[in-house]
Structure formats: structure tokens, C-alpha cells
Amino acid sequence: MQTTYLSLLVKALESLPELLPGTTYRVPSIWTGDETGAQQVNPALYFGTIISEILKNHNHAGDDHSGSAWRSEAVVYNLFVRLAAAFDHNGDGCIGTEPLDCGFRETGTLLKAIALLPYIKKLGANTVYLLPLTEIGSACKKGSLGSPYAIKNPRKLDSLLAEPALGLSAEVLLKAFVEAAHLLGIRVVLEFVFRTTSVDSSWIQEHPNWFYWIRDDESAAHYGPPGFDPDTLSNIYGRIERHDMQNLPAPSSEYRDRFVSQPVTVTRNDGGLQGSSADGSPCKVATAFSDWPPDDKQPPWSDVTYLKMHNHDAFNYIAYNTIRMYDSALDNPETFNTGLWDEIADIIPSFQESYNIDGAMIDMGHALPSLLKRTIVRKAREKRADFAFWDENFDPSPSIREEGFDAVFGSLPFVIHDIVFIRGLLNYLNKTGVALPFFGTGENHNTPRVCFRYPRQEAGRNFSMFIFTLTAVLPAIPFLQSGMELCEWYPVNLGLNFTDEDRELYPPEKLPLFSPFSYDWEGGNGLKPLNSYIAKVLSIRSRFLDLVLSGEPGSMTIPYVSEPELFAVMRSSGAQSLLFIGNSNLYEERRGTLEFSMQNSTLTELIGGDTHSICEHKLEILCKPGACMLFELSDKQ
Template sequence: MQKTHLASLLHALKSLKSPETENHYNVPGIWSGKESGTEQVNPAAYFAQIIETILNSRENPARKPQNPDWRSSAVVYNLFIRTATAFDHDGDGSISTEPLSCGFRETGTLLKAIALLPYIKNLGANTIYLLPLTEIGTTCRKGVLGSPYAVKNPRKLDPLLVEPVLELSAELLLKAFVEAAHLLDMYVVLEFVFRTTAIDSSWITAHPEWFYWIKENECTRNYGPPHFDRETLNRIYEVVDRHERHNLPTPPSEYREQFVAQPVTLCGEEDLQGNAADGTLCRIASAFSDWPPDDQQPAWSDVTYLKMHTHDAFNYIAYNTIRMYDSALDDPATFNTSLWDEIADIIPFYQDEYQIDGAMIDMGHALPTQLKQTIVRKAREKRADFAFWDENFNPSPEILAEGFNAVFGSLPFVIHDIVFIRGLLNHLNKTGVALPFFGTGENHNTPRVCFRYPCQEAGRNHSIFIFTLSAILPTIPFLQSGMELCEWYPINLGLNFTAEDRTLYPPEKLPLFSAFSFDWENSNGLRPLNGYIRKILEIRGSYLDLILSGEAGSITIPYISQQDLFAVMRTAAGRSLLFVGNSNINDTRSGFLEFSMENCSLYDLISETHLPIKEHRLEVSCKPGECMLFELPPEL
């Protein structure tokens, strides 16, 4: 049998005989199935044992064949490896950014991610979604470790993801990770960053024409987003809402004149400076949030936008060149063809090298449609069931037509208030669901569910309500790593944060940019949600065809007498599933629903108890955040 990458990793671990590997090294007990605490292990032996178990699963006759349409039944665990697998292994109270004396790291690594796969599978997830793993730029680096979205080279991996003692490359370890996931009947989806790149991208030297350049002088020292007056802003919103993209309002001339035209010749490779054709000294223009045009997010100082079009009249960064493209840029003659070709070849490279199963496209909503279609086509030519997810908030038919299987969606922004949930579900019941969206109340750019509440128990209650509700909708269940531990600390301050939050959590304190570990040891003082998550996902699996139905009329909201209680009926192919949950996270709430049948008994799949319908009424009482699920008999 040919030696695999996972077998090579196992061999490297078993070859570690030096005394350094015998040092005290703690791992979370929860990784091995315990509820809390730590255990002291020999790291080489510990990881070797897990990998041997995974390798032995290859000969397991009980293994199920791969699902031919796995994309529709995906249950996602979102993993930012550098943070999610970090741990204070030496117990000194901090996460070191340098390797321990034994040669293993405390920040997250691909080896530890492999070791975490059985734990993730046991939760009920079958798909691992990895935030970017690529080499990170160093110019204007955010935090201590830098942002994974400041991609220096999209074909090279972050060397910080290796265990130095093993002397194995990150590339071999990623191949081993994907191999291990496949042996466990799991799928791997990588996030790809195509709209931006590090401000010191390795592409700049060979292709300065792929970037926006601004004059290097006193006037551009405070370069930032263009300013639009209120009248112009209102006009922009009006025409964009009407999908009118012809002659969109442009930024003021003083802003546009900061940018220099191509060709630019690199003149200071170390500082990445250039000379315009007339000799003007220039530098790469950093990025900022382009939409809405008056967005107040801090500047993205470590990244820059790639220049997707070559049109001379649009040689500047603004909403109409980055996302809401002016119709003049629909002309193929304006396409930056060499850049588009390079981008479109990146996913096929990862398919060949790492055998990945899918891609999440960062800022996919800001890529030209023609480029997105080419990206999808090239990947699907290699593998027809390759998954594509779009960072888009609207699950529209247009995104489906581009070849995408799911979008991020708006659920994290509405699920925290039942008034907004009711509005979304009523809309979807009328229109149907064009394509699935992620079933979650959080991701790495939004506040954690538990961040919203000063009382940790209240946050846990709300997590239960949100997870159960989202699991019975036509969504892709999405577990942000740490959610099961009731983590409250934000990963990043991307969306829905306040100015006060940004003061309290600068990049030096945020896990997306600096060393940080979840509370794997004590689950933030609460009982972890692992068992509950597993049970809900098992129930969901029993009703998958019903739950995945996105037909109009398949999501209804029955009347329930208590306003804090929320009910949703899912109906398809003659079957019905009723959800009842208490959105109040502090107090028990009781109420009733009415049915046509006078008397019968319903079985709650979660508590595994029977509740009677008496005189047409089902009386329910739910503790804070508690949920119930009933399969209804046809006569109801």
C-alpha cells in the first residue's frame, strides 16, 4: 500500500525519541470525550494514538459510502485553526507565540486540528470549514500574528501552522488533515480570498498592474475612504436599490486624483514603492469597507483591493469599482484578464494538491459575475460535486444561477429577535428558499451569541433556542468553533459592533490577529452544549427531507398564546414537524396552541416525553431557551 501523508505524519511522531517530548504537556479533556478538565500526556504519543485510530477506520467494514450529494446534507463546523486548537499546554497562564521547549506549539496547528476531527465528528458535524490558511503579509500587520485575510501568497500556507519538532511542512500537514477527514467520512471546505490581498502581496513585484497605486506625498498620508455628501449618498442608495448602474455617482475629483495610472514601475521593492509613467512616486493603496459608502468600519490597513478592471476612468477605489460595478465595467475589454486567469486557477490548484471538497468565497458578492462563473466552472470541471458557498447575505436565484450551493445569509442578524425572525420566515414561506443559508447566530465576524448577554447562563439559553430553531429550517447547520463551549469573546469586530467594542478589543486582543485560546478546560463555567447539539442533529437527520424542503408554503408560523414562545411548522410531502421554543432567556413561559383534533398525544423528540392535546389545546411550558419538537400526525 502506498504510504499516505497521514502515515508519514504518524511515522514522524513515532520517531520522536528525544527527552524534550517527555515534558509536561496538557490537553483539554473534552477533546477525548470528557466534560471538562485537562490531562497530562506525552504529545507525540497522544497525537500518534489519535492518528492511528483514524487510519484504522479505513479498514472499518461499517464505514458508510460517501454521500453522492453531500452538499445538501452538510453540517458545518467552522474552524480557525490558529485559535480553535490553541491551548495553554504548559499551564503557565498564557499562550506562547513561540514553540515550547518540547518543539510543539501552543497556538493552533494542523496537527492539533487533525486530533480534533474525532471530537468534531462526535458533535454531529460532517463538514469542516477552514478559515484561510495561507501565508500572511507582514506590512502593517494587525495584532501579534497578523490577519489570515492579509494573504501574501495564495498558494503557500502559513508556516505558523506546523509543529517545529516534526520538521514537516504545512503543505504536507494540510494533505494529512484532508486525508484524515475523508477517512472519517467528513468533507473539507476552504475559504478563499480573491477580492483582496496583503498590502505586501508577493504578486506586486511581477504584476504591479493588478493593484491600485496612490501618490506618495503629504496629501495622501491620511488617505482613507472617499467622502460623499448627504445628497450624493441618497442618490447612490436610490440608484443601487433600483439596480441602475449606468453613470453611478463618482467620488470627488480630489479623491480620484490621488491615484496614479498604469504603468507603474516598482522602484523600492522592500517598501513596495513605485514610479508612475511621469516619475511620480507612489505606493499601494490600502483597503476599507466600500459599502455602504459611509461605512464606519476601521480601515483595513493590512490589505489592498485587487484591481479587477483596467478602465482608465475607474482607476480608483470606491463602491462603484469594488462591488456595485458601474455598467461601463461590463465590457470585456476592461477585464484585467491576466489577474482573472490567475485567480481562477487557484482552486483547481488546491483540488489537485489537497483534494479539498469545496470553497467558501470571501467577499464573493464583490467579485465580477463573469469571474465567479469562471471560478465555478473550472473547479466543477475537475469535480462535479465540488461545493461553492458565497459570503452573501441574500439567498437569491441569481446566486444559484452563478453555481453556488449556499450563502452565508441573514440569519445571524435576525434570529436574535423573534419579530425579525417572524418577518424573515413569513417572507421565505411566500417566496420559497432559492438556496440554503447558514443556520447560525454567529460567525467569526459577528458578535458571539453569548457576547450579547452579561449573564453567561442567559447566553447559553439563547444559544439553545437559536441552534434548535435554525436546525429545523432549510439551512446548513453551522457551528462556529467554541459555540459549544458557550464562548463569548469575539473573534473579530466585523459586523454589528459598537465604537466602545472597538476600543475594548483592539487587534492585539482579538483572536483573528493575536494568540488566544478558547476555554476548553472549563467551558466558561457552564455545562458544554456538546450532548445537546448532537441530539438535535440526530433528530434533524431523521427528518432531513422534510427540513431541507424550501418550497413555498413549507414554513408556517402557528399562533401561540404567549408572545415569548415561538412556534414554527415545517410541512412537506405529507409530513409535519412542529417547533416550539421559549425565546425568553431568563424566565419560564407557558402557553397553548390549538389543533383541529380534540384529543391526542404528541411526543416531544427532545425531552422524549408525551404531551396531551385536550379539547383541541396543547399546553406547553418551556424553561428559558428550552425547545420542543413534535412530529404531527397527518390528521392534525
């Protein structure tokens, strides 16, 4: 593989002038090996040296596209570039939105993401999953930077991800990023947003029939999710649970009448877009909201709108039965918004061609028509058979696997705070089997951080170790949300599992998904980073990979432990077993006993290396708060 774009980047860095005397540009020491602190560097020399080392010491492992094993063996580091690669480079105590005098940004850029790749590899990750990088809309913008999900042009990258000092576009830097990742044996998966766009999408003027429109009059001020009375809600829930999609209850006629039918014409006025209905009345693109459950309390999504997947006069409105739980009347090719579907299905192949990416996460995949999802997968795999597809879905069901997906987000983050619920979920999965892998994580950018309920406390670190070690032995894809290794507690976004009080404390202006923010790269939030621990656990996992990846029924049992707060999971395949034991109490040590068929034996704990004895069929364990142990057993217990 020719290193065209990385070489171009090195030349651009070498051509930069020396920094003026007194210019400050700091970088976190942890990016290059130390655990705490920061160091002052010449940015051109600093980044150029890292890239040169990648070029010199690469292994080309990522160039082999001959097999699909990497999709099941992925260990993921989730990177929101604008956030994870942000840093207070000039040391003034804030993250500026404009470039520094030296031409480099403090918000995260693709150049700094390249510099993070060796760090990510050292953690043990072999796949980088990037949240959306595409151009962001400016209308109704959330925070000072806008939401990466308010996508204005899905084929153009956000210019804020480039470094003005280099004179290179974000598109060139993404090509260099993928190239560098592949040289290090790291795969690159991008998140694609196909269900929504920004309310000022570049598609609106040319394709108004791809959008829902509402009347731009006094009633628009009161527009929001449709309300359903309790009996109707009960009816809806019952129908959906039975998968009965025929004649699903519709919103009231008053709500439906707010929407304008096609044709709509669009003109540009004072820099904005104005729609006109067939009778000449003004109209505007309808903003979005969480559609499921139909009484969801999430705040409206004022910066985005749903794309209109179907053209059907009776379903010209936004509600649960038009944008996710599709009424069966829409399962008719004559209703498909074909032009929109074709455009969507061509986006990933264009990124494959331009950037050589390895996979895609489909945002709100659960809300796309199944046929469209299958088409998206087919077109990408026609270009490359081992291309990975992940679905933002909570249920690892056979139907999702049949659509061509390799993994789902899963439901683990919703049960992690109660050991009883974790035990219930794993018992269920042991009984049914796991149809396809889910993400082994307690958090993502939409959920509370694992440490969120324990800000800056040792308990949060203990909890992170417990959850990470547990998920490492499950039939899952290890998933490191960037910042998790630093015990970061501050939420990225308030999407799921947050309270009204949380929403008051963290408006968009304070949330990293919408506004400038940096992790505590210098001090690890006052706690020792988990980097070496993560690398150790992942190394152990790799030794038992075939066993861990098995999702067959019966391969994941929950042994009895005399102490309820000590939780154990046994993974078994043939004569080999891997035993996890962890203390779910984050504040106090716990002692408990497990029983085995073998009478006496000596076991070596794989993480710490200590020896433990089975005496008279019993293994006695003493665990510190949140501490975990892994044991290899030669015979199935």
C-alpha cells in the same frame, strides 16, 4: 485511498525522542471525551494514538465523490485552525507565539486540527470549513500574528500551522488533515480570498497593474474612504436598489486624483516595495476599507488592499462602483484585467489537485464580477462535479444559485436578537421560498458570538440552545462556529454588528483573528458544554432531513401561540410535520397554548422524551428559559 500522508505523520511522531523529565504538555480533556479539565500527555504519543485510531477505524465515506447530495446534507463545523486548536499546553497562563521547548506550538496547528476531527464528528458535523490557511503578509500587520485575510501568497500555506517538532511543512500537514477527514466521512471546505490581498502581496512586484496605487506624498496620510454628501448618498442608494448601474455617482475629483494610473514600476528598497508612477513620482499600494454601504463606519483595513479587477482609465480608484456595485461601463471584456482573472480562476483547481478538498467558500463573493465567479465555479467543477461552492452573501437569491453556488451565509445573525425580526424573516421566506440554503447559525467569525451580550451567564447558554435548535429545523445548513458548543462569548473579530464601544474594548491586539487566544476548553466558560445537546438535535434533524431541506413556498409556517415569547415553527411536507416550539425569554419560564385540528392526541417531545397531551384541540406548553421542544406530527396541521 492510500494513507500516505497520515502514515508519514505517524512515522514522524514515532521518531520523536521522549520528553525530558519535568516537561509539561497539557491537552483539554474534552478533545477526547470528558467535559472539563486537562490532562498531561506525551504529545508524540497522544497525537500518534489518535491518528492511528483514525487509520484503523475509518469508514471511507468521504471517498465517494459520485454524487452531489452531500452538498445539501452538510452539517458544518467552522474551524479557524490557529485559534480553535490553540491551548495553553505548558500551563503558564498565556498562549505563546514561539514553539515550546519540546518543539510543539501553543497556537493552533494542522496537527492539532487532525486530533480534533473525531471530536467534531461526535458532535454530528460531517463537513469542516476552514478559514484561510494561506501565507500572511507582514506589512501593517494587525495584532501579533496578522490577519488570515491579509494574504501574501494564495498558493502557499502559513508556516505557523506546522509543528516544528515534526519537520513537516504545513502543506504536508494539510494533505494529512484532508486525508484523515475523508477517512472519517468528513468533507473539507476551504475559504478562498480573491477580492483582496496583503499590502505586501507577492504579486505586486511582477504585476503592479493588478493593484490600485496612490501618490506617496503628504496627501497619503489623509487617505481613506471617499466621502459623499447626503444627496449623493441618497442617489447612490436609490440607484442600487433599482439595479440601475449606469453612470453611478463617482467620488470627487480630488479623491480620484490621488490615484496613480498605470504604468507603475516597482522596486524593492530596504526589504520593502516602492512604486514609481510614469512621471517618476513615488506611489504606494492603496489600502482597503469597507465599501458598502458607502458611508460604512468600519475602521480601515490597513493590512489589505483590493485587487483591481478592471482596467478602465475613468475608474482608476477604489469606491463602491469599482469594487462591488460595478458601474455598467465595466461590463465590457475590454476592461477585464484578464491576467488577474486567469490567475484567480486557477487557484482552486490547484488546491483540488494538491489537497483533494471538497469545496470552497468565496470570501467577499458579493464583490467579485459575476463572470469571474462563474468561471471560478466552472473550472473547479470540470475537475469534480460535486465540488461545493458557498458565497459570503446575505441574500439566498436565484441569481447566486445561477452562478453555481450551493449556499450563502445569509442574514440570520442580523435578526436573532429580536423574535419579531426572526418571525418576519421566516414569514418572508415562507412566502417566497428559499432559492438555496443559508447557514443556520447566529454567529460567525465576523459577528458577535450568540453569547456575546451575556458573557459568562446562563442566559447566553439558553440563547445558544434556542438559536441552534431553531436553525436546525429551517431549510438551512447547520453551522457550528467553533467554540459555540463551549458557550464561548469572546468575539473573534469586529466585522459586523459591533458598536464603537466594542471597538474600544477589543482592538486587534486583543482579538483572536489577529493575536494568540484560546477557547476555554478546560471549563466551558463556567457553563456545561452543549456538545451532547447539539448531537441530539442533529440526530433528530437527520430523521426529518427531506422535510427540513424543503425550501418550497408554504413549507415553513409560523403557528399562533398564546404567549408572544413562545415561538413556534411548523415544517410540513405531505402528511409529515415537524413542530418547533422555543422560549425566547432567556430568564423566565413561559406558558402558552397552541391549537390543532385534532381533538385529542398524545405527543412525544423528541429532545427530552416527555409526553404531552392535546386536549380539546389545545396543546399547553411550559418552557424553561431558552428551552426548545420538537414534536413529530403525523398529519399536516
